[in-house]
Amino acid sequence: MNKATGPVEGDFIAPPEIEEQGESSLPQQEEFWRPPVRFGSVPVEKEPLGWDRRQGFHKLFPRVMLPFQVVERVHFGHGELEPNRLFWGDNLHVMRQLPSESIDLIYIDPPFFSGRDYNVIFGDQNERRSFSDIWEDGMPGYLIWLNARLFEMKRLLKKTGSILVHCDWHASHYIKVEMDKIFGHKSFINEIVWCYKSGGASPKRYFSRKHDTIFFYVLNNSYYYESQQEKSYNRGLKPYRFSGVTEYQDSHGWHTLVGMKDYWEIDMVGRTSAERIGYPTQKPEKLLTRVINSCSPIGGVVADFFCGGGTTAAVAQRLGRRWITCDQSRVAVAVTRDRLTGQVEQQTGAVLPVPDFTVENWGIYEAQRLAQAPPDQFRAFVLRCFGARIEQQDESIHGTKGSVPVWVGGSGIDTAVTEADVSTFANAIRRTLRYQQDNLRDGLMLAWAFAPGACEAAERLRVLEQTDVNFIRLEQVRIDSSRFREHVTALSTNHADYENFLTFIQPPRVEVGYRRVSPLTYIFDVSETAVMNSGARIINVQWDFSHGQLFSSTKGYSFTANKKKGPKLQVKFKFSQSGKRRIACRVQDDLGGDGLKVIEIEVN
Structure with a gap:
């Protein structure tokens, strides 16, 4: 990592030590507000659903500390600035590795409690697996899943x-109760009602549902807020002329501005x-513009951990804020990356310089990029993933796991x-003090593959245990094996999703x-x-018909998938004029593989 400019493509960012992670606590509530122990015959919980008084949410969702892999850094010409960050991975575990008290505004649009099929937008297997757990135990299961994330x-x-x-209406009342427990009822500022005209059918047995709810909470009374004004009503031809009232005049007469x-x-x-x-669930930029202008300062950090198509990041970037976003879907990350790149390319006369941004993977790693990493970075990455400590005891001993x-x-x-x-490794073990003093004779070898001769040599060393004091027991572990990720899958008792953490993927060819x-x-x-990943299928194709240095899809050719028909593998395009053209195509599969191809053609 370059300390002056931050991470570059190919870098990995090690997880922080667990003891360095600050922990929030639940707020102290006044006695008069605290819910009773029982309501009639029904017990009432004081803590949010899923909370354990000794382990917090870690009891249900154990901590998994894995490094971030920087798979790309998108450059905008201001490399001296700290880059914004776009994450692909489980947002709970991504958040657990971010520093405390580092974000000015968090806006999230999590999956609504309206059924798993409605919320699977992009069709990734990772997205489907992530959301399948949410609905398992009905409303309580959904709230526990959300509470753990709200707490972080x-x-x-x-x-x-x-x-x-x-x-929306499916769970808003339940979410409000849980947020009161996590943030404190005095930290509640507003229930914002977002109304819209379009969308949905005309029901015959109930009123048409045309609004969503946004809950606004803070940590204390020193929260940042920039008051926004709107036109109240037309005063006619005469001004109001009362003190403390802001007015303006246009061709329709005098208008009053109110909060x-x-x-x-x-x-x-x-x-x-x-x-x-x-x-289908894309939110309008006007909505996020109002949220970000009201609740974050220029230069502040805005975060969205369910970023979808990247509206929050796009608006934050345009308004001069820093941003952090995350999504479980690799297609969502690809669409967001493309949208942000295209926005900068179209933006002219920007008042503030736009920082670069990194695309970082957590838990699912691109093996091809790892293969291009320098030896020391690759070794450090593998040791972190294996849960080992980087400890250079000898030039042939790269770390330790336990002893x-x-x-x-x-x-x-x-x-x-x-x-x-x-x-070489066996001889290095023999040179260690632990071998000489404590009689520790075990070793672990981690690699993509082991030649037959290497396996036979390890077996010969092990057989010496019966006859020779110079024996060494070497376990050989493939990096892409279940043994390598055992320390993670052991935590999957409550959540099958953990079994899919720490995997390696290949891009489509x-x-x-x-x-x-x-x-x-x-x-x-x-x-x-x-498609190079076993069991995967193509789910999205992006096209850039005027490819330059950065991939930026042509409008209408970024998210081409359809839930029923699947991705468009064939598209038609009309160029504006003849001549040589560079065309780039990006393809994503449903396991997270992302491949790029650039061709040049003569248009006539």
């Missing part, structure tokens, strides 16, 4: 910070909207450990075909693309 968000907020939680109400009439992103990306020496092989996926490597169908008009086809 409370820890991340600065003392002057605030959080806005977006929900913004908690009732917001902002329409949804329609089918013909210029900002439409193509998935056992650990050796890490080369970064190349096709590089196999040799018999000579086994001999993208193949682009094309043919001319009329002047300047071509059909492009990626149906010959090979």
